[in-house]
Amino acid sequence: MNFLDWNKTAIAFVLSFATLGGCWYVGQTLVAAKPPPTPAIPLNKESEPDKAKGDSLKALITQANAQNGQHMAQMLCSVCHTFTKDAANTLGPNLYNIVNRPIASSNGYSYTPALHAKQKESWTLENLWEWLTAPQKFAQGTKMAFPGISDKQQLADMLAYLQTLSDSPPKNAEKK
Numbered sequence: 001m002n003f004l005d006w007n008k009t010a011i012a013f014v015l016s017f018a019t020l021g022g023c024w025y026v027g028q029t030l031v032a033a034k035p036p037p038t039p040a041i042p043l044n045k046e047s048e049p050d051k052a053k054g055d056s057l058k059a060l061i062t063q064a065n066a067q068n069g070q071h072m073a074q075m076l077c078s079v080c081h082t083f084t085k086d087a088a089n090t091l092g093p094n095l096y097n098i099v100n101r102p103i104a105s106s107n108g109y110s111y112t113p114a115l116h117a118k119q120k121e122s123w124t125l126e127n128l129w130e131w132l133t134a135p136q137k138f139a140q141g142t143k144m145a146f147p148g149i150s151d152k153q154q155l156a157d158m159l160a161y162l163q164t165l166s167d168s169p170p171k172n173a174e175k176k
């Protein structure tokens with residue numbers, strides 16, 4: 001190829017890119033990539049899946065093995081927590097009566113601001129589930145140095161056990 005041919009090739013390249021760019025611009029202008037104002041598939045209202053989640057969680061826990069949960073608690077939690085009535089707070093707060101107790105409310109325990117900020121909420125089964133799945137995700141900055149439990153059955157067993165730590169445990173939560 002001589003110099004002129006190279007030049008033509010270069011011009012051809014430039015022109016084709018310019019054309020491509022032009023097409024893209026026109027395409028973008030004509031069909032803007034905006035999401036439609038209403039989704040094509042109606043999304044459920046927020047409360048419905050939450051309720052469904054709560055119900056299925058209860059069902060899961062009803063069938064769980066509290067004894068296995070107790071065993072796990074001894075292995076995983078007892079380094080930092082006590083579980084019996086009126087036992088002292090240790091590295092972590094005492095966990096007697098934890099289910100439905102207001103968050104960060106064990107007398108005399110000094111909580112992090114991360115957990116303190118959630119004081120208006122209670123330890124519902126859902127909150128406990130989220131907390132024990134990933135403490136740092138539930139309350140970023142918490143000092144509970146525990147990575148979380150990812151196995152659903154183990155979590156259910158653990159919550160079934162925590163439910164027994166009460167003067168009046170729900171019927172289905174009595175130790176099996």
Ligand code: HEC
Pocket residue numbers: 073076077078079080081091092093095098102103104105106110111112114115123132141142143144145146158
């Ligand atoms: C390494 C120590 C450690 C381990 C292990 C640990 N925790 Fe904790 N836990 C803490 C500390 C510290 C706090 C207080 C966190 C804060 O103030 O941010 C806490 C807080 C909690 C709370 C909130 C209590 C309240 O009064 O609001 C619950 C519930 C809890 N832990 C459950 C568990 C369970 C169940 C396990 C075992 C699966 C576990 N923890 C394992 C140290 C630990």
